[in-house]
Amino acid sequence: MLTLNGWMIDERSYAARLAASLMDIPLACATDRRAETFGPTLTDEMVSCVGLYEILEHFSRASETGWLWPEGEARQVMKWALDGIELFSEARREALAATLPRKAETEPVTFLFREMEDRLSAGAFRDEIWFSGRMIGFVDVILFPVAALAHDLGVAMDLYPALRRFIRQVRQLPGFIVMPGIASCH
Numbered sequence: 001m002l003t004l005n006g007w008m009i010d011e012r013s014y015a016a017r018l019a020a021s022l023m024d025i026p027l028a029c030a031t032d033r034r035a036e037t038f039g040p041t042l043t044d045e046m047v048s049c050v051g052l053y054e055i056l057e058h059f060s061r062a063s064e065t066g067w068l069w070p071e072g073e074a075r076q077v078m079k080w081a082l083d084g085i086e087l088f089s090e091a092r093r094e095a096l097a098a099t100l101p102r103k104a105e106t107e108p109v110t111f112l113f114r115e116m117e118d119r120l121s122a123g124a125f126r127d128e129i130w131f132s133g134r135m136i137g138f139v140d141v142i143l144f145p146v147a148a149l150a151h152d153l154g155v156a157m158d159l160y161p162a163l164r165r166f167i168r169q170v171r172q173l174p175g176f177i178v179m180p181g182i183a184s185c186h
Helices: 010-020 052-062 073-097 105-124 138-148 163-169
Strands: 003-006 028-032 042-044 048-050
Touching: 003 010, 010 052, 010 073, 010 138, 042 052, 048 052, 052 073, 052 138, 073 105, 073 138, 105 138, 105 163, 138 163
Parallel strands: 003 028
Antiparallel strands: 003 042, 042 048
């Protein structure tokens, strides 16, 4: 059985767990605090994947759900999403570990949220309700923890109606699993 070595409250580990659950891939979880800094790993007798990108790529080959691995321009969107979750992860770790109160929503984080909102809003005009298009895909799984954990950085979600709708849509999917820290009131 595949084993995800991750940290329960790390957004990248959660994205891997969420993808496995939505794709109906059996997954055992083992706690590894190093994942908080370096990201999750996936192991099995025949598999060794390091980082969210490799894990999701393996899931795309292991599942029969029809989730296609992004190609062409969609691959660039996925790279943008992976860069976004890394930016968010670093800012969130700094905010949660701070000993004194400070502004956690930095300019790059604000820019990321605005770009996420703009992409979803533009897609809605093309009847594409997901970052991945008309069907949920890997980009959506990568960006869901970013949107859902926005309150950890003090991001005012009132400014992002498309992101709020996105959060609700992901929560309604069969196989959705919760993460500690993501409020159920979204």
